[in-house]
Amino acid sequence: MFEFNRLELLSPVGDYERLIAAVNYGADAVYLGGLLFGMRAAPQNFTFEQLKSGVEFAHKNGVKVYLTCNTLPRNNEIVHFEEFIKNASDAGVDAVIATDIGLLSLIKKYTPDMEIHISTQAGIVNFVTANEFYNMGAKRVVLARELSLDEIAEIRAKTPKELDIEAFVHGAMCVSFSGRCLLSAYMVDRDANRGACAQPCRWGYHLMEEKRPNEFFPVYEDEKGTYILNAKDLCMIEHLDKLAEAGITSFKIEGRAKSAYYVSVVTNAYRMALDYLKDHKDNFVLPDYIRDEVFKVSHRSYCTGFFFGHPKDCQYYENSGYIREYDVVAVIDECKDGLLYCSQRNKFSVGDTIEILSPSQKPYEMKITEILDEKGEKLENACHAEMKFKIPCDKIFTNNSIIRMKK
Numbered sequence: 001m002f003e004f005n006r007l008e009l010l011s012p013v014g015d016y017e018r019l020i021a022a023v024n025y026g027a028d029a030v031y032l033g034g035l036l037f038g039m040r041a042a043p044q045n046f047t048f049e050q051l052k053s054g055v056e057f058a059h060k061n062g063v064k065v066y067l068t069c070n071t072l073p074r075n076n077e078i079v080h081f082e083e084f085i086k087n088a089s090d091a092g093v094d095a096v097i098a099t100d101i102g103l104l105s106l107i108k109k110y111t112p113d114m115e116i117h118i119s120t121q122a123g124i125v126n127f128v129t130a131n132e133f134y135n136m137g138a139k140r141v142v143l144a145r146e147l148s149l150d151e152i153a154e155i156r157a158k159t160p161k162e163l164d165i166e167a168f169v170h171g172a173m174c175v176s177f178s179g180r181c182l183l184s185a186y187m188v189d190r191d192a193n194r195g196a197c198a199q200p201c202r203w204g205y206h207l208m209e210e211k212r213p214n215e216f217f218p219v220y221e222d223e224k225g226t227y228i229l230n231a232k233d234l235c236m237i238e239h240l241d242k243l244a245e246a247g248i249t250s251f252k253i254e255g256r257a258k259s260a261y262y263v264s265v266v267t268n269a270y271r272m273a274l275d276y277l278k279d280h281k282d283n284f285v286l287p288d289y290i291r292d293e294v295f296k297v298s299h300r301s302y303c304t305g306f307f308f309g310h311p312k313d314c315q316y317y318e319n320s321g322y323i324r325e326y327d328v329v330a331v332i333d334e335c336k337d338g339l340l341y342c343s344q345r346n347k348f349s350v351g352d353t354i355e356i357l358s359p360s361q362k363p364y365e366m367k368i369t370e371i372l373d374e375k376g377e378k379l380e381n382a383c384h385a386e387m388k389f390k391i392p393c394d395k396i397f398t399n400n401s402i403i404r405m406k407k
Contacts, residue, residue: 004278006249010066010166011267012256014045019054021264022063024400025359026271029064031097033256036077036084037069052091064094069107070119072100085110095139108137115139120168125151127158130165140164142252145173145234146306149246156247164249169236170266170294171254173305235294235302237273241284243307244277261328262297264402265357269293272360289362296404298324329354330382330389330403339372340391342382348405349381358401366393 011027013019022030032054033045046054055065067088073081085107088096095115098104099122107114117140118124118133125144133141143152145168156165190198234254236243243251251274253266272290294302300322305311330342348354350371355363371379372390382389 004244004281007244007274007277008166008250009267009270009274010250010252011263012171012253012258013054013263014256014258016046016050016054017260018256018258018263019058020400021260022267023058023061024398025264025268027063027267029066029094029250030058031066031068031252031256033068034084034088036080037071037073037103048087048091051088051093055092059092065092066095066097066117067093068097068119069103070097070099070121072121073103078102078106081106082110085114089114097142101136104136104138117142117164117166120144124155127155130155130159130163134160134163138163140166140250142166142168148309149242149307152248153246165247166250166252167243167248168234168254169240169243169248169251170234170270171258172300173231173234231300232303233300234305236304236307237270237294238286238291239304239307240270240273240277241281259298261402261404265293265297268357268359275360293363295323296326298322324407326355326404326406328402329405332356332397332399332401332403333388334399335393335396338392338394340393340397342389342391342403344382344384344387344389346405347381347383350379352405354403354405356397356401356403358397364395364397 008028009026010029010031011022011025013022013030013032019030019032032051034051035045035047051067058065069081069084069088081103085096089111093114095117096107097117097119098107099119104116104118107116116138118138120142122129122133122141123144124130124133124141125147130141130143139162141163143155143165147155147167152165152167159165188198188200236251240251251270253263253270255262255266269290272293273286276286276290277284303311327346329346329348330344332340332342334341348368350368353365353367355365357363368391370392371382372392373379374388374390376390379389
């Protein structure tokens with residue numbers, strides 16, 4: 001039986017807003033990037049001062065911070081690494097996530113007390129490699145995404161118990177080996193191994209025969225053919241008990257380039273699922289309201305990846321787009337005197353049905369009967385960006401609770 005107290009929920013953070021979201025909605029730890037050496041160039045990421053402030057905020061709330069330095073750096077970048085890693089240490093980060101063994105040696109040289117996690121980019125698929133990284137000073141390994149639960153259990157059984165095992169449990173999956181992709185660099189000169197992936201594996205493709213220019217043929221799959229480059233999203237929220245039994249101690253959510261809403265909702269869903277697991281270890285069947293949360297963010301069809309063996313249903317055949325059924329319409333600033341004081345995010349009107357999401361709470365559904373402006377005047381709708389307004393409601397919600405509406 002697994003030790004519940006060792007299980008960690010690890011959430012993605014692309015900027016300070018998303019850091020606040022992850023902390024407020026139940027992450028035990030977050031991972032984020034600086035301006036260099038990180039595998040996501042799209043998010044704003046963190047300057048040294050922002051990192052220092054972010055670590056202070058996270059630690060004040062009992063949340064750990066892991067800094068990514070998991071790119072494969074070129075010669076001209078190495079000169080910047082000493083300052084980068086010393087700044088990380090000065091900021092108080094709890095660990096750094098590395099791939100390159102050269103950087104691993106420099107981390108130990110410049111910041112010998114820094115905890116080191118080995119990135120999924122290292123492609124760890126066996127216990128020998130995991131043990132070798134442990135011998136080199138790693139405290140944790142993030143396993144390759146291509147492993148089954150049985151393979152993970154064997155790695156756990158044949159590695160020191162002091163070595164933490166982390167795995168991705170939710171989010172986008174690359175059509176490559178553990179994120180090591182060449183397509184983006186080849187097609188648009190944006191190197192996926194240096195944080196600038198253009199996600200060409202999610203574009204729509206057609207075939208063109210060389211002697212028939214401008215005649216395009218769609219790529220389909222049936223019993224005789226195959227689709228290309230169109231992975232579903234990973235979702236293991238209904239199988240956390242099996243992941244824990246296999247020996248995974250850190251449950252990682254993908255998505256540093258995702259919105260604060262995505263981080264809030266998915267973190268909250270997995271927080272509630274892990275808390276539910278604590279009391280239902282022998283009969284882990286999630287309530288619908290927890291399971292359904294992962295369908296209320298922008299996503300592709302879900303699958304279970306490689307955890308149950310070679311995947312047979314992880315390609316998305318309908319199109320290359322995302323499913324998005326809910327919009328954030330407001331955020332609650334304060335609750336008092338039977339009113340919700342809110343800031344607008346998207347238009348909604350009297351008569352609409354909304355859901356209010358607070359940390360670790362079942363979503364609360366209500367119909368809007370009245371919208372008041374700051375002076376108490378009645379409005380038909382909230383239609384101006386960031387406008388302040390009030391909604392009558394006799395329930396109390398935490399500040400920064402999310403108000404959303406189905407499209």
